[in-house]
Amino acid sequence: MSSGWLGLRDLIAVLDDEHSGTALRRYFAPGAFTGSQFEALGGSPKALHRDAVVAEDLIAVELLNARVPPGVALDLLQGDLGQRISDELRKIPIGVDLSDESARTYIEDGGPAELAWRLLTNRHGVNKAIAGKLLARKRPRLIPVYDSVVACALRGRPGFWLWLHEQLRAEDLLMTRMLRKLRVEGDVPTHVSDIRIFDIVFWMRHRGDHRSRGCPGLPNVGPSL
Numbered sequence: 001m002s003s004g005w006l007g008l009r010d011l012i013a014v015l016d017d018e019h020s021g022t023a024l025r026r027y028f029a030p031g032a033f034t035g036s037q038f039e040a041l042g043g044s045p046k047a048l049h050r051d052a053v054v055a056e057d058l059i060a061v062e063l064l065n066a067r068v069p070p071g072v073a074l075d076l077l078q079g080d081l082g083q084r085i086s087d088e089l090r091k092i093p094i095g096v097d098l099s100d101e102s103a104r105t106y107i108e109d110g111g112p113a114e115l116a117w118r119l120l121t122n123r124h125g126v127n128k129a130i131a132g133k134l135l136a137r138k139r140p141r142l143i144p145v146y147d148s149v150v151a152c153a154l155r156g157r158p159g160f161w162l163w164l165h166e167q168l169r170a171e172d173l174l175m176t177r178m179l180r181k182l183r184v185e186g187d188v189p190t191h192v193s194d195i196r197i198f199d200i201v202f203w204m205r206h207r208g209d210h211r212s213r214g215c216p217g218l219p220n221v222g223p224s225l
Contacts, residue, residue, distance in 0.1 A: 005156070024186025154217070182201070
């Protein structure tokens with residue numbers, strides 16, 4: 001790996017490494033990781049609640065080792081915050097992928113996804129990771145899961161949503177095509193989005209080596225399961 005932020009070729013090198021397919025199969029092995037049920041919890045389709053945060057969404061976030069504070073949870077389920085988040089979600093098509101050209105409209109500054117994210121992070125106890133995971137539950141094809149382990153593996157990319165959108169579209173959707181290839185190699189369930197595959201690969205590849213302080217990020221392509 002090169003020093004500094006990872007570039008497209010670094011990302012492709014990780015995704016193309018044989019250990020990444022192994023990581024995906026391990027993640028989705030029955031009973032291995034609760035996060036493997038993040039998208040599946042509550043069954044499909046979820047069209048009835050596509051624009052509203054419901055109790056199952058809060059539980060799903062906990063499957064990813066995050067927790068919405070109780071007061072915020074109540075406001076999401078039966079208060080003004082929930083209504084305001086729903087107002088923004090209604091502006092985002094359920095089928096848009098982060099790799100789509102149109103995705104930028106929804107995730108850029110002032111877009112509905114970014115506004116919903118700000119509404120959440122402005123509440124006490126809701127950090128960036130929690131807000132992102134909750135929105136990823138509602139729009140899993142558009143909003144990536146992004147926590148401290150993945151951020152460290154990628155060496156701390158600012159503006160992550162837009163950056164990942166650009167990487168997914170670069171070189172005739174090279175990375176997008178690689179993620180779809182990995183879906184097959186890793187026996188990933190069809191309801192799991194391309195960007196969730198990206199998250200899981202980098203999380204699995206770095207979780208064992210990650211340190212909360214002074215961590216240099218993902219150092220090279222190799223086994224770290």
